Amino acid sequence: MIPDLSRFARAALWDHITPLEQAANISREIGGGPLFVKRDDANGLAFGGNKVRQLEYYLGDALAQGADTILMTGAVQSNFVRTAAAACCKLGLKCHIQLEDRVPKDDFEYNKSGNVLLNQFFGAALSFFSEGEDEQAADAELEQIAATYRADGRKTYVVPMHPSHAPLGALGYLHGARELVDQMNEMAIRPDRIFVGSGSGNTHTGLLVGLRLLGDKTPVTGVCVRRDAGLQAPRIRARCDHLLTMLDTGLALQDDDVEVDDTFLAPGYGRAGPQAREAMLLAARLEGLIVDPVYTSKVLAAAIRFSRAHREKTSIFIHTGGGPAIFGYAENVREMLNEETAPEES
Ligand SMILES: Cc1ncc(COP(=O)(O)O)c(C=O)c1O
Numbered sequence: 001m002i003p004d005l006s007r008f009a010r011a012a013l014w015d016h017i018t019p020l021e022q023a024a025n026i027s028r029e030i031g032g033g034p035l036f037v038k039r040d041d042a043n044g045l046a047f048g049g050n051k052v053r054q055l056e057y058y059l060g061d062a063l064a065q066g067a068d069t070i071l072m073t074g075a076v077q078s079n080f081v082r083t084a085a086a087a088c089c090k091l092g093l094k095c096h097i098q099l100e101d102r103v104p105k106d107d108f109e110y111n112k113s114g115n116v117l118l119n120q121f122f123g124a125a126l127s128f129f130s131e132g133e134d135e136q137a138a139d140a141e142l143e144q145i146a147a148t149y150r151a152d153g154r155k156t157y158v159v160p161m162h163p164s165h166a167p168l169g170a171l172g173y174l175h176g177a178r179e180l181v182d183q184m185n186e187m188a189i190r191p192d193r194i195f196v197g198s199g200s201g202n203t204h205t206g207l208l209v210g211l212r213l214l215g216d217k218t219p220v221t222g223v224c225v226r227r228d229a230g231l232q233a234p235r236i237r238a239r240c241d242h243l244l245t246m247l248d249t250g251l252a253l254q255d256d257d258v259e260v261d262d263t264f265l266a267p268g269y270g271r272a273g274p275q276a277r278e279a280m281l282l283a284a285r286l287e288g289l290i291v292d293p294v295y296t297s298k299v300l301a302a303a304i305r306f307s308r309a310h311r312e313k314t315s316i317f318i319h320t321g322g323g324p325a326i327f328g329y330a331e332n333v334r335e336m337l338n339e340e341t342a343p344e345e346s
Contacts, residue, residue, distance in 0.1 A: 009060035025286035032307030041321040046086030049321020053172030067157035077328040085122035102132025103270035114328025173206020192313040198222030224262035275301040292322030
């Protein structure tokens with residue numbers, strides 16, 4: 001059972017259930033097993049995504065502390081900061097976003113379109129940070145900026161990036177896990193495996209802990225989108241243990257509960273390899289579904305590989321959003337489409 005979460009402050013951002021849909025056209029095309037999509041990309045707030053569930057708890061905490069200014073850090077095309085900028089509008093908070101140089105890309109659309117344009121549309125203040133791989137340094141820079149806001153009389157709240165902070169965002173995916181289990185029961189779906197993106201780890205952690213608290217033993221593969229499996233596995237284990245301590249339920253995870261797969265991470269964060277590009281086109285052309293080049297294409301690629309290998313097995317792909325990145329990465333999307341139409345060499 002998931003314990004009562006009312007002791008954790010929550011800001012209401014989204015109060016609906018996201019669909020669980022079958023991607024029957026993809027399964028048919030690849031000759032694979034049944035594949036379902038949990039549509040957290042369709043959760044309403046500003047193009048949606050997994051970060052809406054997470055922000056309910058970060059921003060709930062911020063409001064409980066009396067903050068009026070939120071500071072966040074993320075990659076240039078981060079979905080987290082875009083969703084936060086929109087959520088701050090809804091909650092009447094000022095938002096400051098720090099964009100980190102994390103991807104070797106410098107074209108106009110990457111720097112100005114997609115999520116960046118939306119951040120500006122939502123009126124967030126933007127600053128830039130030249131280091132993309134040092135979470136502690138990014139947080140420290142944000143703390144310095146927060147001090148300047150405080151000097152102007154504002155009450156600041158920094159949403160940290162470094163994994164030493166309490167995994168408040170993962171609380172949102174306890175609700176996600178409950179919702180998914182209810183849908184699996186209603187639809188009589190017994191998945192053999194669930195695939196979810198694993199970056200900061202909040203989604204993976206909340207979903208995995210939530211399922212286990214509900215007594216659901218379905219294997220969960222965290223598909224690495226940011227760092228390799230050797231780094232991600234201990235990070236997720238520590239995040240899960242931290243969350244379980246916060247919840248104080250007495251549950252402990254088994255060693256084999258934490259599974260991560262970095263097969264589709266190459267060529268690196270923010271860059272889609274061939275299987276991820278294939279997943280983007282299959283989703284678009286067969287299901288009318290947008291999966292992005294940074295996160296969800298890699299997760300869907302892992303689900304497709306599983307489905308191809310096990311015709312008799314059912315899988316669920318947690319679609320965590322990221323749609324606006326299609327515009328931020330338009331150069332790469334066009335390259336992909338050009339490759340597709342390029343004449344074969346004879
Ligand atoms: C679209 C999308 N999917 C998945 C992830 C990974 O989620 P998490 O950071 O909770 O591990 C992110 C993170 O930014 C994301 O934007």
